[in-house]
Amino acid sequence: MCKSKGEKEESESMFEKLKKVMKHEMEAAKKQAEKNVSTIELDYIGGHPKITKKSVKIRKGVQPNEIVIINGINEMKATLLEYQWGEQGVRSVGKAATGAIIGGVLTGGLGAIAGAAIGAKKKDKSILHLAVEQNGQTYHMQLRADQKKYNEFAKKILG
Incomplete structure (x- = not known):
């Protein structure tokens, strides 16, 4: 069965419309997925030789106990071995x-x-200590985290 020229143009036009709608839907889904990725930004104090920025972003990884450390444009996967939060005020x-x-x-x-x-208002100097393993190497990172930031870390990364 042969289609006429008009029928071919109409089916191609419908195909193009469908492609545009699908592309739009995929972009919307991608944006929503990016919003759902929970990251937390913390001031970096020290403990990891590959981190060069003053702050890092951390998000939960795909594997159990996996975290992703975002250092500028670089992302590093690591296994969270342990964490400890110490409240300090000065x-x-x-x-x-x-x-x-x-x-x-x-x-x-x-x-x-x-x-x-x-x-003599108290200044919060609380620190979140993270022990992470990366490529068989263990690093002990220190991050500035007041009570609010620690709670956010617990909810987004541990929860």
Whole structure:
């Protein structure tokens, strides 16, 4: 059975339309998949010789205990061996003294106490320690992670 010229053009036109719709659907699905990939960005302190940036992104890998460390445009797969989060806070003695002096001068004794408390605001210096294995080598990475960042790490990477 032979198709007429008009029928051929119509079926080719429908084929082109179908291709465009399929391409659009695939692009939309790809964008959605990229959104669903959970990454967390953390400040990098040290412990891995191949990381050169001040911050890294980490996402869960495909295999059990696998993580992907994103260092700029480079992605490195590693096995997460262990992790530990240590809460640390630092108070500045100098800022506490300055706050006490200013508070004392402005309002008296109670102002000195309030000024010292405000001046000595705690700065979060908590660290997330990761032991990872890559190509048979173990690295002990340190990343800056306050309570909120650690909870995000636990949810996205461990959960």
